[in-house]
Amino acid sequence: xxxxxxxxxxxxxxxxxxxxxxxxxxxxxxxxxxxxxxxxxxxxxxxxxxxxxxxxxxxxxxxxxxxxxxxxxxxxxxxxxxxxxxxxxxxxxxxxxxxxxxxxxxxxxxxxxxxxxxxxxxxxxxxxxxxxxxxxxxxxxxxxxxxxxxxxxxxxxx
Amino acid sequence: xxxxxxxxxxxxxxxxxxxxxxxxxxxxxxxxxxxxxxxxxxxxxxxxxxxxxxxxxxxxxxxxxxxxxxxxxxxxxxxxxxxxxxxxxxxxxxxxxxxxxxxxxxxxxxxxxxxxxxxxxxxxxxxxxxxxxxxxxxxxxxxxxxxxxxxxxxxxxxxxxxxxxxxxxxxxxxxxxxxxxxxxxxxxxxxxxxxxxxxxxxxxxxxxxxxxxxxxxxxxxxxxxxxxxxxxxxxxxxxxxxxxxxxxxxxxxxxxxxxxxxxxxxxxxxxxxxxxxxxxxxxxxxxxxxxxxxxxxxxxxxxxxxxxxxxxxxxxxxxxxxxxxxxxxxxxxxxxxxxxxxxxxxxxxxxxxxxxxxxxxxxxxxxxxxxxxxxxxxxxxxxxxxxxxxxxxxxxxxxxxxxxxxxxxxxxxxxxxxxxxxxxxxxxxxxxxxxxxxxxxxxxxxxxxxxxxxxxxxxxxxxxxxxxxxxxxxxxxxxxxxxxxxxxxxxxxxxxxxxxxxxxxxxxxxxxxxxxxxxxxxxxxxxxxxxxxxxxxxxxxxxxxxxxxxxxxxxxxxxxxxxxxxxxxxxxxxxxxxxxxxxxxxxxxxxxxxxxxxxxxxxxxxxxxxxxxxxxxxxxxxxxxxxxxxxxxxxxxxxxxxxxxxxxxxxxxxxxxxxxxxxxxxxxxxxxxxxxxxxxxxxxxxxxxxxxxxxxxxxxxxxxxxxxxxxxxxxxxxx
Ligand code: FES
Ligand code: FES
Numbered sequence: 024x025x026x027x028x029x030x031x032x033x034x035x036x037x038x039x040x041x042x043x044x045x046x047x048x049x050x051x052x053x054x055x056x057x058x059x060x061x062x063x064x065x066x067x068x069x070x071x072x073x074x075x076x077x078x079x080x081x082x083x084x085x086x087x088x089x090x091x092x093x094x095x096x097x098x099x100x101x102x103x104x105x106x107x108x109x110x111x112x113x114x115x116x117x118x119x120x121x122x123x124x125x126x127x128x129x130x131x132x133x134x135x136x137x138x139x140x141x142x143x144x145x146x147x148x149x150x151x152x153x154x155x156x157x158x159x160x161x162x163x164x165x166x167x168x169x170x171x172x173x174x175x176x177x178x179x180x181x
Numbered sequence: 182x183x184x185x186x187x188x189x190x191x192x193x194x195x196x197x198x199x200x201x202x203x204x205x206x207x208x209x210x211x212x213x214x215x216x217x218x219x220x221x222x223x224x225x226x227x228x229x230x231x232x233x234x235x236x237x238x239x240x241x242x243x244x245x246x247x248x249x250x251x252x253x254x255x256x257x258x259x260x261x262x263x264x265x266x267x268x269x270x271x272x273x274x275x276x277x278x279x280x281x282x283x284x285x286x287x288x289x290x291x292x293x294x295x296x297x298x299x300x301x302x303x304x305x306x307x308x309x310x311x312x313x314x315x316x317x318x319x320x321x322x323x324x325x326x327x328x329x330x331x332x333x334x335x336x337x338x339x340x341x342x343x344x345x346x347x348x349x350x351x352x353x354x355x356x357x358x359x360x361x362x363x364x365x366x367x368x369x370x371x372x373x374x375x376x377x378x379x380x381x382x383x384x385x386x387x388x389x390x391x392x393x394x395x396x397x398x399x400x401x402x403x404x405x406x407x408x409x410x411x412x413x414x415x416x417x418x419x420x421x422x423x424x425x426x427x428x429x430x431x432x433x434x435x436x437x438x439x440x441x442x443x444x445x446x447x448x449x450x451x452x453x454x455x456x457x458x459x460x461x462x463x464x465x466x467x468x469x470x471x472x473x474x475x476x477x478x479x480x481x482x483x484x485x486x487x488x489x490x491x492x493x494x495x496x497x498x499x500x501x502x503x504x505x506x507x508x509x510x511x512x513x514x515x516x517x518x519x520x521x522x523x524x525x526x527x528x529x530x531x532x533x534x535x536x537x538x539x540x541x542x543x544x545x546x547x548x549x550x551x552x553x554x555x556x557x558x559x560x561x562x563x564x565x566x567x568x569x570x571x572x573x574x575x576x577x578x579x580x581x582x583x584x585x586x587x588x589x590x591x592x593x594x595x596x597x598x599x600x601x602x603x604x605x606x607x608x609x610x611x612x613x614x615x616x617x618x619x620x621x622x623x624x625x626x627x628x629x630x631x632x633x634x635x636x637x638x639x640x641x642x643x644x645x646x647x648x649x650x651x652x653x654x655x656x657x658x659x660x661x662x663x664x665x666x667x668x669x670x671x672x673x674x675x676x677x678x679x680x681x682x683x684x685x686x687x688x689x690x691x692x693x694x695x696x697x698x699x700x701x702x703x704x705x706x707x708x709x710x711x712x713x714x715x716x717x718x719x720x721x722x723x724x725x726x727x728x729x730x731x732x733x734x735x736x737x738x739x740x741x742x743x744x745x746x747x748x749x750x751x752x753x754x755x756x757x758x759x760x761x762x763x764x765x766x767x768x769x770x771x772x773x774x775x776x777x778x779x780x781x782x783x784x785x786x787x788x789x790x791x792x793x794x795x796x797x798x799x800x801x802x803x804x805x806x807x808x809x810x811x812x813x814x815x816x817x818x819x820x821x822x823x824x825x826x827x828x829x830x831x832x833x834x835x836x837x838x839x840x841x842x843x844x845x846x847x848x849x850x851x852x853x854x855x856x857x858x859x860x861x862x863x864x865x866x867x868x869x870x871x872x873x874x875x876x877x878x879x880x881x882x883x884x885x886x887x888x889x890x891x892x893x894x895x896x897x898x899x900x
Binding site for chain 2: 040044045048051056057059062064065067098100102106111115119121122123126127130152153154156158161163164165
């Protein structure tokens, strides 16, 4: 057990955990931020995707011990206060989620794409999003939502 | 609380309108706020469908589970339509889990709250229209009493009662303190329900109620519920179905850091620990010997050879469908066909692994549970049986489901949650399955061998069609074996059951997947052999089924069937009926001949599913269903060796990823005023047949074993 200070969603928190504890469980069970999900625990599904210094990371395979003091963590709860991130708006317009379980991870993954490439092509979207599984099969709507957010598709009201 | 029929407490805060589900008895009771209202709703022996607040806010109670299929929106839309509620004022909450009061009448002579088989909208449609109309009637009646005018002179607009003659109007909210219950409320006759042509909500695209919270991460799945001082439970279950455990290192386990309690089950050993990682770690340390069971020694891929023997053997068969005289037709045929199809096991892979949260009171007499469940005739009964806690003291809170797909219709994980919590009264226990648990202790869509036989006359008309399914799983195997929409005079469908001891379960359309694959490929194969176009051949067969034919014609038009294609592309068609919906699907594919990888470029479907309550959502269900179908057709393969699943997580049980999606999926619904049919499972079983038929059009070769992995495709190609 050790005490860790982490910077998450613009707040600084202190947690006590075993060195090997995946950040996912610290975020969920200790900090109570439940938007980040557990799907596989081995980096295969992307349900647990968060940002560490703006880079998408699968939090299920990142031990708390590997999170340095200077690192800035963002979860879905920290993406916007009120669903106002362009991707969140586009996700609502395109009515993307079905069961919804994978969607926090999808949105967090997509957000880092637009940061670096505001108008990605379809194949760039696919490549960037390929690590995030959706069993409900919402992939086509995810692509559509990313295109809406990047201005490639018109915002149509449903 | 006042539940008498004539009198009710007037309140400026709001009233719950309580309507007997079968009509006839209406009650109102007032409540100071929604929380006490909800409590009252649960106490009274009638069904509260709606809570009306004086500020005009309308809460509609949704009786069905929400696992992504959108019933959280679709069912309230049906109610609100007939109530003539202003949708902007509507909010939705889950109803209590109480089949007697909130069950749908679509289950023979029982009322059940159960979200399975794409039946939610179809089984609740008439009932919710009726109670919605009764709610409107109470509002009309109260306004008529208030204004002292004949009720027949009143009309409504969204959340507004209007008396045209005197120019008076009053909002539903303002009516709250004036509400009166009619002496008796009769069933509103069908002809007084709204004319579908006047629907404002049904058939329009209403954004889903649950989307916003699924986009900001606040939607609550059972795993997300937090209670103070929660403990964590995990169970090590036998890798072989039914195997009984003997724990050989109990002392050592009890001494481990974080250990709280041990729970011995028939089929596994449960551990409770103070953190989730400790629970996982302790679970790994369990040393267990397991009993031998039926599945011990069973190898899935070797089963086919045995099944082929069973197919021709004299063993008992269960006749599922029998029309005319197939044997005679076969004997008299100008030409006969016999073809075998195979399908491996597939796993649900719902994104949220099974889990639940429960707390038993200190005295052990009460339990409260949070769970994502497809419901069952009585969740409470299952818990009561296992824990001996009184039915009345069991409270089940339904949460969102991170996917159901059939797996969450079982009560095993609900009971496990309750049993672990019971071991530590006073403390909440979050019971979790790891992905590995979920996969390896899964319940799979059955593996089967299907022998199809057919006969044609001298003109090439189909005279007989027989379908024998060999495998384990009984009715799971049988779904989709019927061909009611093809005019084939002699048909036989039968099962030959070979028990394997593997856990099996419904899986989005279950038997329809393998069966429609086999049937649609067989039809195609015969068409081609007879020198006929596959669509034209089906057109002929559908002459007596205009609804089916309309989907075929529409899909053919959408896909520009018969028109020239880009080089190295081909199209394939498949038809099916599922949960009353008729669908034709056409896909366009290409093939990488070096890797054996098939690419689906486009998928078109035309569907007749009666009235479509939420068209965009119904289309989303088809899109998702087709993606899941592609996933199962190209990627998913669960193999069993010595009774145990050989795969363990998404690295070796692969799902379709974004790189493999088609460029487009287009779905059209044939206009209809018939009551709605189910649509959630129609997309998935269309894929295998359409793809295999397109592959045959492209290569002249036939894919007959699901999944079509690149290795299998290459083997067929190079055979
Ligand atoms: S839970 Fe982290 S990638 Fe699946
Ligand atoms: S929306 Fe259900 S898994 Fe993606």
